[in-house]
Amino acid sequence: MSNIIFLYLISGLYYAAYLFLVAAGLTIIFGLARVVNLAHGALYAIGAYVAAWLMGLISKQIPPPLWYIIIIIAGAAGAAFVGIIIEPLLLRRVYGRLEEFQLLLTFAILLIIEDLELMIWGPYPLAFKEPYHYLGAVSIGGGLMYPLYGFVVIAMGWLIALFLWFFMTKTKLGIIIRSAAANKEVTAAIGHNVKSIYTKTFILGATLAGIGGAIVMPSATAQLGLGIDILVFAFAVVVIGGLGSLKGALVGSLIVGMTRVVGIAYFPEIELALIWLIAVIVLVFRPLGLWGRE
Amino acid sequence: MPETFSNPKEVPPEARSKLSRRELLGIIGGLVVGGAIGAAATYVAAPKEVVKEVAKTVTVPGPTVTVPGPTVTVPGPTVTVTPGARPVPTTPLKIGCQTFMKGGNAPLGVPLYEGLVAAAEEINKAGGILGRKVEVIVRDEAGTDETVKEYKRLVLEDKIDLYIGLISSANTPAVAPHAEELKCLSLFIDGCTDVVFDVVDRNPVYVFRNHFQSPDGLINNFQLMRLYKRKTGKLPTRFAYIHPDYGYGRLVHAHARYATDKVMPENVNAYEAFVKFPGTTDFSAYITKMLEVKPDVVLSSEWGGDFKAFYKQALGYGYFKAIPVFISTLSHGTYPEFLETDYPEGIGAGVHANYWFEYPLLDQNPVNKYFVDSYFAKWKRYPNFEAEGAWTMLWAFKGAVEEIYAKIKGGWPETEEIVPILERWAMVCPAGVWQIRKDNHNGYKDAISGVSINDPKLGFNKLTDPYYIRVDKISAPPRWQLEVFDPKGPHPTATADWIFRTWKKGELPDGVTL
Numbered sequence: 163m164s165n166i167i168f169l170y171l172i173s174g175l176y177y178a179a180y181l182f183l184v185a186a187g188l189t190i191i192f193g194l195a196r197v198v199n200l201a202h203g204a205l206y207a208i209g210a211y212v213a214a215w216l217m218g219l220i221s222k223q224i225p226p227p228l229w230y231i232i233i234i235i236a237g238a239a240g241a242a243f244v245g246i247i248i249e250p251l252l253l254r255r256v257y258g259r260l261e262e263f264q265l266l267l268t269f270a271i272l273l274i275i276e277d278l279e280l281m282i283w284g285p286y287p288l289a290f291k292e293p294y295h296y297l298g299a300v301s302i303g304g305g306l307m308y309p310l311y312g313f314v315v316i317a318m319g320w321l322i323a324l325f326l327w328f329f330m331t332k333t334k335l336g337i338i339i340r341s342a343a344a345n346k347e348v349t350a351a352i353g354h355n356v357k358s359i360y361t362k363t364f365i366l367g368a369t370l371a372g373i374g375g376a377i378v379m380p381s382a383t384a385q386l387g388l389g390i391d392i393l394v395f396a397f398a399v400v401v402i403g404g405l406g407s408l409k410g411a412l413v414g415s416l417i418v419g420m421t422r423v424v425g426i427a428y429f430p431e432i433e434l435a436l437i438w439l440i441a442v443i444v445l446v447f448r449p450l451g452l453w454g455r456e
Numbered sequence: 457m458p459e460t461f462s463n464p465k466e467v468p469p470e471a472r473s474k475l476s477r478r479e480l481l482g483i484i485g486g487l488v489v490g491g492a493i494g495a496a497a498t499y500v501a502a503p504k505e506v507v508k509e510v511a512k513t514v515t516v517p518g519p520t521v522t523v524p525g526p527t528v529t530v531p532g533p534t535v536t537v538t539p540g541a542r543p544v545p546t547t548p549l550k551i552g553c554q555t556f557m558k559g560g561n562a563p564l565g566v567p568l569y570e571g572l573v574a575a576a577e578e579i580n581k582a583g584g585i586l587g588r589k590v591e592v593i594v595r596d597e598a599g600t601d602e603t604v605k606e607y608k609r610l611v612l613e614d615k616i617d618l619y620i621g622l623i624s625s626a627n628t629p630a631v632a633p634h635a636e637e638l639k640c641l642s643l644f645i646d647g648c649t650d651v652v653f654d655v656v657d658r659n660p661v662y663v664f665r666n667h668f669q670s671p672d673g674l675i676n677n678f679q680l681m682r683l684y685k686r687k688t689g690k691l692p693t694r695f696a697y698i699h700p701d702y703g704y705g706r707l708v709h710a711h712a713r714y715a716t717d718k719v720m721p722e723n724v725n726a727y728e729a730f731v732k733f734p735g736t737t738d739f740s741a742y743i744t745k746m747l748e749v750k751p752d753v754v755l756s757s758e759w760g761g762d763f764k765a766f767y768k769q770a771l772g773y774g775y776f777k778a779i780p781v782f783i784s785t786l787s788h789g790t791y792p793e794f795l796e797t798d799y800p801e802g803i804g805a806g807v808h809a810n811y812w813f814e815y816p817l818l819d820q821n822p823v824n825k826y827f828v829d830s831y832f833a834k835w836k837r838y839p840n841f842e843a844e845g846a847w848t849m850l851w852a853f854k855g856a857v858e859e860i861y862a863k864i865k866g867g868w869p870e871t872e873e874i875v876p877i878l879e880r881w882a883m884v885c886p887a888g889v890w891q892i893r894k895d896n897h898n899g900y901k902d903a904i905s906g907v908s909i910n911d912p913k914l915g916f917n918k919l920t921d922p923y924y925i926r927v928d929k930i931s932a933p934p935r936w937q938l939e940v941f942d943p944k945g946p947h948p949t950a951t952a953d954w955i956f957r958t959w960k961k962g963e964l965p966d967g968v969t970l
Contacts, residue, residue, distance in 0.1 A: 166744065166747070166748045169744045169747070170741065170744055173740035173741045173744050174741070176738070176740055177738050177740065177741075280558045285557055285558040285559065285562035285565075285566055286562050286563055286566070286794075287560060287562075287563070287760065287761030287764065289761075289764055289765075289768070289796075291768055291796065291798050294768060294772060295771070295772075295798065299772050299773070299774060305778065306747060306773070306774070306778075307772070307773050307774035308772070308773065309769070309771075309772025309773065311772065312740070312772070378737055378738070380768075381737075381738075381765065381768050381769050381772070382737035382738070382765040382768070382769075383560075383737075383761040383762075383764045383765050385559055385560040385734065385735070385760075385761040386558050386559035386560070386562075387559050387560060387734060387735050388735060388737070390735060391732065391735035391736065391737070392737075422741060423741040423744075426729065426741035426742055426745060427741060427744070427745045427748070430727075430728070430729040430730070430742075430745075431730070434732075
């Protein structure tokens with residue numbers, strides 16, 4: 163029985179790991195630009211598509227250990243590239259405007275990116291299996307197995323969480339981003355290029371989403387509509403954890419990941435409802451989420 | 457390949473048909489007409505309705521005039537037509553098609569379009585339908601509201617002559633009432649839920665469908681029992697289920713549960729889950745739960761991109777070794793190349809109870825051989841059941857038009873004249889003998905399931921060891937949905953109702969062996 167509980171636990175951690183990457187990107191962008199970016203799911207999907215496409219092209223030509231690095235770089239680069247284009251060209255124009263404009267624009271971007279995915283990669287799901295199968299599985303007792311690649315994803319989530327904490331609290335750029343999020347006028351007044359900070363922050367958020375999409379690909383498929391599903395859960399995370407809070411994104415991801423596992427195991431018909439029930443309870447008692455701020 | 461021609465391209469030239477493409481088309485035409493004649497003969501032998509000599513009102517440009525003329529009848533229902541009043545139009549015959557052209561559903565949807573285009577091109581090369589070329593206008597199938605909107609646009613704006621398409625069981629019940637209202641002959645290929653003709657459109661006129669769902673859940677449920685019995689010498693008792701959360705998954709589950717509760721009243725439903733579809737990427741919690749409850753067998757109806765994610769993850773958990781028998785009703789229903797060779801061997805292989813391109817054996821069914829060869833030549837891959845369904849439907853339509861044309865001796869038939877011909881249509885199609893039943897407009901062909909095996913030559917996982925059940929043994933008898941089944945009653949479909957009322961507890965139904 164304890165083996166099964168352990169399996170549930172790591173299943174929850176696995177889901178929380180890549181969900182955190184997406185939610186962290188969403189929350190970082192909102193924290194600074196105050197834009198609820200519906201296109202964020204599309205950036206996750208771009209990461210997935212680019213990784214799947216590139217691995218399909220070169221996986222047989224490169225040694226297996228490189229696969230895992232290529233996946234991350236490909237996903238990050240693909241989403242960052244899209245971020246570089248859409249932030250200055252489109253999103254910048256709706257900063258500070260009504261939420262309706264922002265939602266409409268980011269939803270339009272989501273749809274445009276989906277159609278571009280269709281144009282570039284065709285109608286069928288893309289998949290690559292080598293990195294998932296290559297690492298094999300480990301016995302966890304009681305005749306149960308767990309794929310080692312799952313541990314890679316979990317480790318990646320925690321490492322990136324650690325990196326983000328370090329980046330935001332210990333590096334100059336991170337401190338400037340936090341400063342701009344608190345007061346962009348003062349940040350500009352002391353000589354920082356706020357536009358550039360916005361762009362860099364957006365690219366960081368996009369990169370996180372892209373990595374999230376890429377690292378899940380060895381065990382899934384890149385298909386149109388991929389970004390919508392994850393977005394629903396990522397929003398639940400930021401509602402629970404608080405928009406703009408990285409700590410909130412981390413704890414929110416763990417809550418959502420674990421709740422989902424419990425829901426699937428014992429209340430499969432209301433798995434999603436359970437997650438949103440928690441979100442509603444948090445909203446009632448802490449309208450800004452667990453670590454949200456005005 | 458000794459018995460089965462897995463890859464028609466690999467069949468040695470001396471073993472391949474010496475017939476030319478034109479001759480093969482002739483064979484198909486012959487089989488179509490032969491099948492129709494056979495069916496007609498059956499109906500001729502049956503008691504017929506009294507045919508009355510009537511005049512028919514024909515609308516022509518200008519004033520409406522009544523043209524007297526001789527009455528021509530076809531076996532079965534009364535059809536009254538007037539010769540010579542309606543010349544065959546010189547414009548192409550426009551076929552509107554809706555299918556999933558992108559996304560997680562595209563592995564089913566695109567082959568439908570390809571099968572339809574393949575048939576259209578073959579028909580055009582052979583001179584069209586009564587000389588009319590065929591044109592296909594394709595629109596993406598989407599959510600229900602949008603699909604209905606596009607359907608109406610095809611009928612009202614594009615003014616299509618015929619509609620062929622639909623994949624989703626969410627869409628066919630929504631489109632059917634509009635098809636009846638707009639009087640557009642609509643030949644659904646999939647969207648197989650029994651609900652369409654059992655509940656929504658109980659007296660169909662303009663809507664037909666290539667196949668329906670209940671045999672799918674039932675044969676694959678029996679295949680689970682059969683494979684488990686083969687493996688352990690006894691029947692399974694613990695069942696688990698994982699299905700996509702929409703009409704198709706829900707109904708596969710319902711039919712399987714009705715059957716299992718009858719055949720094995722002591723069975724245990726260890727776990728059932730309905731997963732968001734499409735777009736679920738993480739199945740780890742579902743897999744863990746199934747490993748926890750230790751079922752003897754698992755029935756699934758996951759398919760496409762989601763199914764690929766499921767089985768990849770399941771492999772990592774050692775799932776297919778831990779679960780004695782697993783089957784997905786649609787694992788092999790997408791285009792055949794979709795399942796790669798990492799797919800586990802020796803587990804159940806479902807094709808929607810419908811068609812796998814190697815069966816009927818290519819050397820035993822020239823129609824199937826022709827279809828597979830020509831489809832492969834055109835699209836560079838093998839057809840699935842959606843491709844076969846669309847191809848068959850268009851050829852059936854052509855046959856029906858030509859049959860009624862021959863009877864009226866000139867003139868393009870009206871839809872109302874084609875309908876009675878289709879209502880008793882039978883032909884040999886690539887999947888074998890296929891016939892439409894008049895009372896519910898569903899196409900019937902025997903159900904098939906199988907076992908998975910990797911084929912290194914083909915480079916993908918395929919269905920082998922076919923298991924057939926006669927379709928009439930696992931679906932409600934004629935008129936049950938009208939005379940016995942209560943659509944507002946407790947059972948979701950006529951077949952579920954029929955199982956509940958007639959199958960004996962603890963016994964396999966007549967015609968089913970494990």
